[in-house]
Amino acid sequence: MPPPVAVYGATGHTGRLTAAELLARGHEVVLAGRDEKALHALADELGGRARVRHAPLDDPAALRALAGQAAVLVHCAGPFTDTGRPVALAAAEAGCHYVDHALEQHHTKWLFDELAGPARRAGVTMITAMSFYGGMGDLLAGAAGAGLSDVERVVTAYAVSGWRLTTGARRTAELLFADTRRITHDGGEQHVGYVEPRNAVFPFPPPLGPRTMIAPVPFPEVVTVPRHVPARRVEAQLTARTFEEEQAFTSEHADAATRAGSEFTVACQVITADGGGGAGQVSGRDLWRLSALAAVEAAVRVAAGDGPGPGVHGPAEAFPPAAFLRDLERLGLLTLTLPGKAER
Numbered sequence: 189m190p191p192p193v194a195v196y197g198a199t200g201h202t203g204r205l206t207a208a209e210l211l212a213r214g215h216e217v218v219l220a221g222r223d224e225k226a227l228h229a230l231a232d233e234l235g236g237r238a239r240v241r242h243a244p245l246d247d248p249a250a251l252r253a254l255a256g257q258a259a260v261l262v263h264c265a266g267p268f269t270d271t272g273r274p275v276a277l278a279a280a281e282a283g284c285h286y287v288d289h290a291l292e293q294h295h296t297k298w299l300f301d302e303l304a305g306p307a308r309r310a311g312v313t314m315i316t317a318m319s320f321y322g323g324m325g326d327l328l329a330g331a332a333g334a335g336l337s338d339v340e341r342v343v344t345a346y347a348v349s350g351w352r353l354t355t356g357a358r359r360t361a362e363l364l365f366a367d368t369r370r371i372t373h374d375g376g377e378q379h380v381g382y383v384e385p386r387n388a389v390f391p392f393p394p395p396l397g398p399r400t401m402i403a404p405v406p407f408p409e410v411v412t413v414p415r416h417v418p419a420r421r422v423e424a425q426l427t428a429r430t431f432e433e434e435q436a437f438t439s440e441h442a443d444a445a446t447r448a449g450s451e452f453t454v455a456c457q458v459i460t461a462d463g464g465g466g467a468g469q470v471s472g473r474d475l476w477r478l479s480a481l482a483a484v485e486a487a488v489r490v491a492a493g494d495g496p497g498p499g500v501h502g503p504a505e506a507f508p509p510a511a512f513l514r515d516l517e518r519l520g521l522l523t524l525t526l527p528g529k530a531e532r
């Protein structure tokens with residue numbers, strides 16, 4: 189049997205999709221989180237095929253014991269501002285590989301700054317932002333920017349409609365937009381401080397066309413992209429209409445079928461100093477399923493020894509980005525367009 193994988197935050201929407209997919213792929217699964225009753229109810233729902241481990245965030249020993257039971261821990265509980273550090277620390281300390289869904293910039297920066305050394309010494313592979321927001325932008329930047337030098341600007345632009353936020357996503361969005369200590373990457377350097385959001389226009393290719401964007405949005409590409417694309421400026425943007433949709437913030441109790449109705453296009457422009465560069469795009473439906481299965485893909489590869497090796501990695505550092513996106517396309521999760529890039 190393939191090695192056991194722990195899912196922290198298994199009772200959430202993303203956690204459930206993750207656990208169900210891992211079971212469908214024949215993995216032994218440990219359902220973990222803070223609510224023991226809800227975890228047992230989920231185990232019953234999944235046909236009694238998964239084990240349960242109660243491990244609240246304020247119990248480091250329980251978190252370490254959980255991580256000690258698994259080859260990989262997929263962290264699906266959020267906001268990561270609250271949940272990120274204790275779970276990641278437990279994985280590193282217990283020698284368990286780790287994949288997360290964080291879109292919080294400060295969590296991602298903290299992982300690179302504080303856990304890269306311990307992870308390397310412990311032989312642990314940690315992959316952050318392996319999800320829809322943050323993850324698709326980083327993978328596209330890696331695919332579109334491969335081989336380019338003298339890069340002036342990387343923009344990752346998310347056009348999303350029909351997004352019905354879960355409790356975790358709503359809390360995450362509220363915390364992110366209230367945070368005045370935003371990380372930006374400008375002039376080839378990382379900065380932390382207040383940034384006045386503006387409206388920009390991003391030229392999505394037809395049929396979408398130019399759209400009004402919130403720019404910047406505080407996504408983790410400013411931390412992950414400069415690690416593999418030598419860009420002077422990196423910015424993430426999101427269509428302004430996404431949060432204007434009536435039910436975006438009032439859909440905590442939406443059912444899974446309604447949630448599956450989201451539509452997305454993520455485009456990336458890599459612009460070099462001479463005005464050339466590269467571009468790429470993914471589009472599809474159901475950003476939740478894409479998020480869960482991207483993390484599952486990463487976790488099963490790491491569990492099988494096909495990961496990037498010990499240390500902390502963003503998505504495009506962890507796996508060859510164009511090939512990884514094409515694998516997600518083969519799973520029916522998205523359609524990939526990479527103009528001028530040969531199949532790799």
Ligand SMILES: NC(=O)c1ccc[n+]([C@@H]2O[C@H](COP(=O)([O-])OP(=O)(O)OC[C@H]3O[C@@H](n4cnc5c(N)ncnc54)[C@H](OP(=O)(O)O)[C@@H]3O)[C@@H](O)[C@H]2O)c1
Nearest residue numbers: 197199200201202223265266267319320321354355356479
């Ligand atoms: N980057 C992306 O594109 C992307 C995609 C999907 C998800 N995410 C992130 O993943 C997280 C979960 O999203 P979701 O949509 O699955 O949310 P959700 O359905 O509301 O589930 C949230 C999960 O987190 C757990 N949780 C929350 N606070 C906790 C705490 N203090 N201690 C322990 N567990 C806690 C919840 O446990 P209870 O059931 O006990 O409340 C639940 O299992 C969010 O942070 C979201 O931003 C990111």
